[in-house]
Amino acid sequence: MSGPLEGLRILEVVGIGPAPFAAMLLADLGADVLRIDRPGGSGFLAGGGTTHDFLGRNRRSAALDLKSAAGVGALLRLVERADGLIEGFRPGVMERLGLGPDVCLGRNPALVYGRMTGWGQQGPWSDAVGHDINYIALTGALHAIGYRGQKPVIPLNLVGDFGGGGLFLAYGMLAALLERQRSGLGQVVDAAMVDGATLLMSAVHGAAQTGFWSEQRGTNMLDGGAHFYQVYETKDGRWVSVGAIEAKFYAELLRRLGLEGEELPAQMDMARWPEMTERFAAIFSTRTRDEWCAVMEGFEVCFAPVLEMREAPAHPHNAARNTFVEFEGAQHPAPGPRFSRTPGALRTISAPAGAHTDEALADWGFDANEIRSLHEAGAMGARDGG
Numbered sequence: 372m373s374g375p376l377e378g379l380r381i382l383e384v385v386g387i388g389p390a391p392f393a394a395m396l397l398a399d400l401g402a403d404v405l406r407i408d409r410p411g412g413s414g415f416l417a418g419g420g421t422t423h424d425f426l427g428r429n430r431r432s433a434a435l436d437l438k439s440a441a442g443v444g445a446l447l448r449l450v451e452r453a454d455g456l457i458e459g460f461r462p463g464v465m466e467r468l469g470l471g472p473d474v475c476l477g478r479n480p481a482l483v484y485g486r487m488t489g490w491g492q493q494g495p496w497s498d499a500v501g502h503d504i505n506y507i508a509l510t511g512a513l514h515a516i517g518y519r520g521q522k523p524v525i526p527l528n529l530v531g532d533f534g535g536g537g538l539f540l541a542y543g544m545l546a547a548l549l550e551r552q553r554s555g556l557g558q559v560v561d562a563a564m565v566d567g568a569t570l571l572m573s574a575v576h577g578a579a580q581t582g583f584w585s586e587q588r589g590t591n592m593l594d595g596g597a598h599f600y601q602v603y604e605t606k607d608g609r610w611v612s613v614g615a616i617e618a619k620f621y622a623e624l625l626r627r628l629g630l631e632g633e634e635l636p637a638q639m640d641m642a643r644w645p646e647m648t649e650r651f652a653a654i655f656s657t658r659t660r661d662e663w664c665a666v667m668e669g670f671e672v673c674f675a676p677v678l679e680m681r682e683a684p685a686h687p688h689n690a691a692r693n694t695f696v697e698f699e700g701a702q703h704p705a706p707g708p709r710f711s712r713t714p715g716a717l718r719t720i721s722a723p724a725g726a727h728t729d730e731a732l733a734d735w736g737f738d739a740n741e742i743r744s745l746h747e748a749g750a751m752g753a754r755d756g757g
Contacts, residue, residue, distance in 0.1 A: 374401025374706070374715040379548070380735075382407060382449055382456045383430065384437075384470075385724075388503075388528070389536030389564065390459030390487040391426040396541040397455075398429035399706035399715040405731050407446060408724035410434040410751060422701050427721025433732060434725030434751050441750035443469050445732070450475045450482060452735050455544055455557075459487040462497050472559045482557040483547040487540045489531070491563030503531035506564040510535075511579075512572050519589030519596065535567025590641075592616070598647035599624065599638065602677060603655035610677035611655060611663050624672040628654050725751070 379402040383394040398404040406427070412434070421427075436442040447470070450456060456475060458465050465471050465486075472484045489506045490496045496509075507513045507530045517524040540562035547560050569576075578584035590596040599615045615624040621638050625631050628651065636643035655663065660676050667674035678686060684695035684702045696705045698717045706715030728751050729742050737745075745751050 373713065373718075374399065375710055375713040377401035377713070379403065379454045380452060381405070381544075382446070382453045384446075384456065384458040384460075384465075385409060385412060386457075386459030386487070388459070388532045389540065390457050392533055392537030393485070393487065393540040393544070393562075394430065394457050395426050395428060396537065397544065399717075400710075401713070401715060404430040405449070405735070406430050406432045406722070407437075407449075408432050408434045410436050410725060412724040422699055422720050424721035425701075425703055428703070429718050430722070431719075431727035431731045432722040432724055433728040435728075436750050437468050437470065439748065439750045441745055441748035445737075445745055445750060446470060447475070447478050448737070449732075449735055451479050453479065453482060454548060455483040455485060457485045457487065457540065457544070461500075462488060462492050476557060476559075480556055481551060483544055483551065483560060484557065485540050485544045485547075485560045485562065487536060487562050487564075489536075489564045491566060492561045503528035503536075503564065506531040506535070507568045509565055510568040510572055511576065512568050514586075515572070515575060515588055515594060517588045517594075519587065521589070523588065530571060531564040531568050535569075535571055536562070536564040539564075539567030539570070590644075596641070596644055598644050598651050601648060601651065603652055605655055605660040605663060606657060607659040609660035611660055611667075612675050612677055613651075614673040616673070620671055620673050623670055624674075627667055627670060627672055627674075630654075 376397060379397070381394065381397055381402050381404045383390065383404050383406045385391075385406055385408045394404050394406065435445055437446065458470075472486075475484055476482055486492060488497070489501045489503075490499060504513065504525060507526075512530050513523045513525070515523075516526055540560065543560040543562050547558050551557055575584055579586065584591050588594055592600055595601060599613060599621050602610050602612050604610055613624060615621040618638065622631075625633075625635070636647060658666070663674075664676055683689055689695060693705055695702045696717055697703075699720045701720075703717055706717065732742050732745075733739075
C-alpha cells in the first residue's frame with residue numbers, strides 16, 4: 372500500500388460507473404478497498420479482471436451471495452471492521468437485503484456509509500430509472516452544451532457519472548471520514564448525480580441568473596459562441612483549441628494569426644463573434660495541426676492541439692508529468708492528485724470476481740473454520756485459485 376489514505380478500509384458493494392470510480396479514487400490513494408462481487412459475476416457488473424478495466428484497479432475482490440443469510444451475515448462482519456462502505460443500488464435495495472444504513476451503523480457506529488444514485492435517496496424521481504444523460508438533463512447542464520441552432524451535445528458521461536457522481540461521492544466520503552475524527556461517529560453520505568452535476572454548474576447558473584449567460588447555447592463566451600474560445604479544424608482535418616479570454620492573450624493570438632494591425636471588431640463585441648469565428652476558421656484551415664503547434668506553442672495565446680485519445684499519452688507534457696502510466700501492458704491515467712510525501716500508486720489490475728475471497732476475508736478477521744463454513748453454506752464463490 373501507499374498513499375495518504377493508507378490504513379483506511381473500505382467495502383465496495385459491486386456496481387457500475389460512478390460507484391466503482393469513487394472506489395478506484397480511494398484505492399489509488401492507498402485505501403484498502405475490498406470489492407464485494409456476486410458469485411460468478413464478471414465483466415460489466417463486476418470488473419471482470421481485464422487489463423483495460425481501469426475502474427476496477429487497485430483492489431481485491433471477494434464473492435458473497437447477498438441474497439443468502441450467510442452472505443449477508445459475512446458482509447455485516449466485514450462492516451464491523453470497515454471505515455466506509457460504498458453502494459450504488461437504487462434506493463431501498465440495500466434495505467431489502469438487510470444491509471441498509473441503520474443495520475450497518477448499528478453494527479459499526481463509526482461507519483461512513485456512501486450511497487451513489489442518479490436522483491438521490493428521496494424525491495419524486497428517486498425510484499425512477501435513468502442514466503447520466505437523464506441526470507444532467509434535469510440540471511440544465513445538457514441544455515447548455517452545444518452549438519447555436521443545434522441540438523445539445525452529450526459530454527460523454529463525464530458530467531453525471533464521473534464528475535457529479537463518483538468524484539462527488541469520494542469527496543463526500545472523505546469529508547465524513549475527516550469529521551469522524553472529531554465526533555467518533557459515522558454517517559450516511561447521499562451522493563446523487565443530479566446534485567453533483569448541479570454543483571458543477573454553479574458558476575453558469577449564477578451567470579444565467581444575472582443575465583450574463585444566455586440560455587441560447589452556443590452564444591456565450593465559454594460554450595462555443597466566442598471566436599477566441601473555440602475549436603478550429605486545420606488543413607489536415609485535425610483540430611486545435613484556443614482560449615484567449617484575457618486581452619493580452621487575445622492580442623498575442625491575433626499576432627500569431629497574422630491579424631495584428633487590422634481594423635477588427637472589439638474582442639467583446641458579441642454581435643460580431645460569428646463573423647470573427649468564420650474569419651478565424653478560414654485562417655486555421657490554411658495549415659496543418661502540427662504546423663499551427665509550431666506557430667502557437669511557446670507564446671501566450673492559450674492554445675493546445677486537440678489530441679485523439681491514442682495520442683494523449685505520448686504528448687511531451689503528459690509524458691514529462693507521467694499523466695499516463697504504463698502498467699501491465701496498458702496506459703492508465705495516473706492516480707491523482709499528486710502528493711509530495713505520500714503519492715498514490717498503481718498496484719494491481721482489475722481482479723476477476725471472487726479472486727481473493729479467502730485471502731481477503733482472512734485479512735479482515737475471519738478464521739479458517741468460518742471461511743470453510745461460508746463455502747459450505749453456498750454464500751461465496753469458488754475458493755482462491757479455482
